[in-house]
Amino acid sequence: MTQNEQAAGPRMIAISSGKGGVGKSTVTANIAVAMADSGLSVGIVDADVYGPSIPGILGIASDKPAMTPEQKVIPAEAHGVKVISMAMLTDDDKPAILRGPMVTKYLQMFVRQVEWGALDVLLLDLPPGTGDIQLTLAQAFPLSGAVVVSTPQDVSLKIARRGLRMMEQVNVPILGVIENMSGFTCPSCATVTHIFHQGGGEAIAHELGVDFLGKVPLDPDVVDCGDSGRPLVEAAPVSPAADAYRRIAAALAQTGDASAGIATPFAWSLADGSGKPAPAQTGTGGRADRLVALDHEDGGLILRWADGLEQRLAERDLRLACACAQCRDEVTSAQLLDPESVPLDLGITRVWSVGNYALGLAFSDGHDTGIYTFKALRAMQGTELEDV
Known part of the structure; x- marks a missing residue:
């Protein structure tokens, strides 16, 4: 990192999606672990206040944060990644019923009132859409860039385009597009079936003039690993999906220069x-x-x-x-x-x-x-x- 980056703190990268159900949180958790495995100090803010899922994916859903003598929250840590999430502050089946000002207060706390230590990268797992939480983060924090996760299907790509435009309007650099669930490889015959079409993520990245960071194939192990709290990059490190996560993590580790x-x-x-x-x-x-x-x-x-x-x-x-x-x-x-x-x-x-x-x-x-x-x-x- 440059001296300017060190003075300003970690590079803050938002992981976003235009719609739900595209696997954004799974992507965030796996690239965070891949970054940590490469030697970076990484944190995740689970900014999806109403539907937090990062702790479950990393196996720390039941962890309750402690406080430092200076009244800062000590984040949970798993697989080399530090995490703060609303799921750690509420019971498992208790909904977060919050109006806009309270959401803003929690987001400010998750970034500024947490004892992160010396981080290289802080990933912000955003909720889907282009609403209040996305605007709050863009206004309150110096985001180094944003990544948009989409599936190859047309409806997801059209909504992803809106998310990209929203980030551009608030001057957040677009670091690239990730195409998730890009194809399923049959474990018996190795035939690749493109359930949600193919190539859409790369096409939209080319159309908008941003980087295409890679495609992550469908893999049943992703679901099993998410449910067991062990990310795929550790549970099945030689799988095609794990390899895709590591490639994306390596690409992101070189982007988001806050010294611009x-x-x-x-x-x-x-x-x-x-x-x-x-x-x-x-x-x-x-x-x-x-x-x-x-x-x-x-x-x-x-x-x-x-x-x-x-x-x-x-x-x-x-x-x-x-x-x-x-x-x-x-x-x-x-x-x-x-x-x-x-x-x-x-x-x-x-x-x-x-x-x-x-x-x-x-x-x-x-x-x-x-x-x-x-x-x-x-x-x-x-x-x-x-x-x-």
Whole structure:
């Protein structure tokens, strides 16, 4: 890892799917164990709060977490992988009946209030879909990238495409597509039967311009191993499915470079300079929408982007550009904020990261509810410092 990655913590990789039933949690558990077997320090956050299954797959469903003297949760550990899950906090047959704010609270705790130790990779096993949990994680944490798991059937691939687009909209890099349940090999005659069609995962990866990480064949042992709490990569290490998991794990171990932008999360107080993010070490030439340096001087916010563009955005202009519900109509986008009510000498007091895709800004007039996406910031008509 680079110095920037070490300072920012482990690479956080989200494992997602557009729909349920595609084997996402089984894939997550097996690639985590494969990574651990290769020498990496790995953790899993079972972010499927309503339907947690990772502990059962790894054989630690009955483990209840303990607390450190500093009141941090000690994660369970199995097969070399550290795990935290709602299944460890509730009884086996007790449903998690939670509204959105409580789900957010638990997700924050699973990442920030757990004694993970020194991790190389933290895998986030997301629930299916593109809802509140996915958006919460994208906004609250610096995801290094996301992986989409799909089966080859058309309906699964169409929904997987939506999941990919959702991650792109919140600036989470797409590390690739995994095609699960890609074909069944008859143990008697070795004939491969493509029960759910074939090649769809690779086709959608090519169509969207992302990596195809591999295909995992159907294997009855996957079910048996999941039920017994022993992952396939350990129970049947020479099977085709186990080999596919290891190949995918090796590919992911080389991706998700968090040093492509400024280290996040950060909360920068302009009053005393505390929390200011260090600039990225990658210089220029990266993705245009990747913020690599942030500064403040002469009444303006200075932003430098990966393609070399530098902007100076005036503080009052940023306040007037706020698109929150207090400042703009949510339906018509008409401005509700009266420009005459914004003082000419208004300043920024705090800046903080919102996932990988936006900044939050607080101003001297007390306003602090706006989220400024990188796309919106780049579109603002500020001063391009490279032309000065």
